[in-house]
Amino acid sequence: MRISVDDIIHRAIAKVSSELRKLSLAIHDNPEVALKEKKACKLLTDYLKAKGYEIELNAGGLSTAFIASYTSPAGHKGLNIGFCSEYDALPQIGHGCGHNLIAVSGVAMLLAISEVLDTCSIPGTVKLFGTPAEEAIGGKIIMEKQGVFDGTDLLMMVHPTPGYSGSWRSQCCLSMSVEYFGKASHAAMAPWEGINAGSAATISMQTIGVLREQFKPEWRAHGIIAVGGQVSNAIPDYSRIEYTIRAENTDDLKIVRGHVLRCFEAAALATGCTRKVKEEYAYLDNQDNPVLGRMYEDLMREKYNEPPYPNAGGSTDFGNLSHDFITLHGLYDLAGTGVPNHSKRFTEDARTETAHERTMFAAEAISRIAARCLLDQGFWDSVKKAYGNRLACSSHRHNSDRHLVK
Numbered sequence: 001m002r003i004s005v006d007d008i009i010h011r012a013i014a015k016v017s018s019e020l021r022k023l024s025l026a027i028h029d030n031p032e033v034a035l036k037e038k039k040a041c042k043l044l045t046d047y048l049k050a051k052g053y054e055i056e057l058n059a060g061g062l063s064t065a066f067i068a069s070y071t072s073p074a075g076h077k078g079l080n081i082g083f084c085s086e087y088d089a090l091p092q093i094g095h096g097c098g099h100n101l102i103a104v105s106g107v108a109m110l111l112a113i114s115e116v117l118d119t120c121s122i123p124g125t126v127k128l129f130g131t132p133a134e135e136a137i138g139g140k141i142i143m144e145k146q147g148v149f150d151g152t153d154l155l156m157m158v159h160p161t162p163g164y165s166g167s168w169r170s171q172c173c174l175s176m177s178v179e180y181f182g183k184a185s186h187a188a189m190a191p192w193e194g195i196n197a198g199s200a201a202t203i204s205m206q207t208i209g210v211l212r213e214q215f216k217p218e219w220r221a222h223g224i225i226a227v228g229g230q231v232s233n234a235i236p237d238y239s240r241i242e243y244t245i246r247a248e249n250t251d252d253l254k255i256v257r258g259h260v261l262r263c264f265e266a267a268a269l270a271t272g273c274t275r276k277v278k279e280e281y282a283y284l285d286n287q288d289n290p291v292l293g294r295m296y297e298d299l300m301r302e303k304y305n306e307p308p309y310p311n312a313g314g315s316t317d318f319g320n321l322s323h324d325f326i327t328l329h330g331l332y333d334l335a336g337t338g339v340p341n342h343s344k345r346f347t348e349d350a351r352t353e354t355a356h357e358r359t360m361f362a363a364e365a366i367s368r369i370a371a372r373c374l375l376d377q378g379f380w381d382s383v384k385k386a387y388g389n390r391l392a393c394s395s396h397r398h399n400s401d402r403h404l405v406k
């Protein structure tokens with residue numbers, strides 16, 4: 001009896017599912033933040049080494065990034081397919097974005113497509129990119145600049161959220177920090193001698209709050225006072241706020257950036273403080289390939305009999321890759337509870353058996369799409385055509401100034 005490609009994929013993933021669950025729980029038990037994901041990186045690379053994969057550590061100069069690759073015995077002349085795993089956690093919240101699941105989804109997809117290359121005897125290469133620091137810094141952006149993804153024909157990954165989607169338009173985002181420098185003084189004996197840096201931080205927050213009235217619905221500005229002062233009986237001479245702004249494209253992001261920078265300036269002017277603004281990292285909007293996205297949504301609808309998730313906000317460093325490669329960032333429903341990412345409840349849900357099963361199915365769906373790209377030339381041609389069309393469309397032009405921020 002001839003076994004179908006879908007069966008090859010299903011069996012390849014089912015065979016390792018319990019091993020991957022152990023890996024996922026070990027990562028969940030040891031949450032590590034951006035660029036500190038040493039244990040996660042070792043767990044994943046040790047596992048893949050034991051499975052016979054060639055591993056490149058320190059990919060793109062990042063000590064917790066890696067590449068695992070496999071080339072078909074039929075040669076490397078076919079497609080070069082890449083998947084991304086993420087494994088960083090959030091400070092205090094742990095794996096509230098479910099990156100422990102994304103980590104093992106990538107492993108599942110790598111194993112499944114290796115099996116397809118072998119069994120179907122088709123030329124091609126499959127790679128898993130271990131991409132750290134998604135929640136901050138943007139590991140993929142650094143890796144892309146270092147040429148890590150060069151030569152890849154197709155890049156895909158999945159991410160848990162409260163629903164599924166193959167057409168997630170994430171927001172462009174820019175993270176910035178502002179330091180205010182004032183003058184310390186005794187808060188009761190000589191407050192008039194002081195210049196209050198804490199007040200400058202407060203005024204910044206309030207001014208941006210008032211400005212929000214003029215925001216488009218999809219714009220976001222959210223921040224914290226990271227340092228507001230040290231003790232209540234001294235006028236603080238130093239404060240630091242951290243802000244993230246988001247918009248649909250870089251043209252709009254530039255407008256929001258201008259507004260917010262003026263608020264930072266106004267606070268310095270009002271208090272007499274000096275300020276230092278640092279623009280830290282920027283993510284572009286995600287643009288899923290519509291042909292790949294449609295197939296993903298069809299597979300998800302067939303499995304769960306639910307409509308796709310309406311477009312939610314959020315940003316990803318994978319967005320930058322979507323401007324330079326044919327990509328799909330498939331969203332899937334973590335637990336069917338509607339709980340949003342970056343919450344304690346999402347952290348708890350990210351270790352359930354249900355979440356693991358849904359992750360394995362999302363990995364299976366992406367693997368089926370990858371296999372179709374390898375085996376169905378007409379499908380692959382339509383994927384490439386859609387990508388070409390998008391490069392010429394207006395949404396891409398709105399992002400022409402992608403170097404607005406580093």
Ligand SMILES: [Zn+2]
Pocket residue numbers: 096097135341342
């Ligand atoms: Zn997140």
Ligand SMILES: [Zn+2]
Pocket residue numbers: 097098099134159
């Ligand atoms: Zn995430």
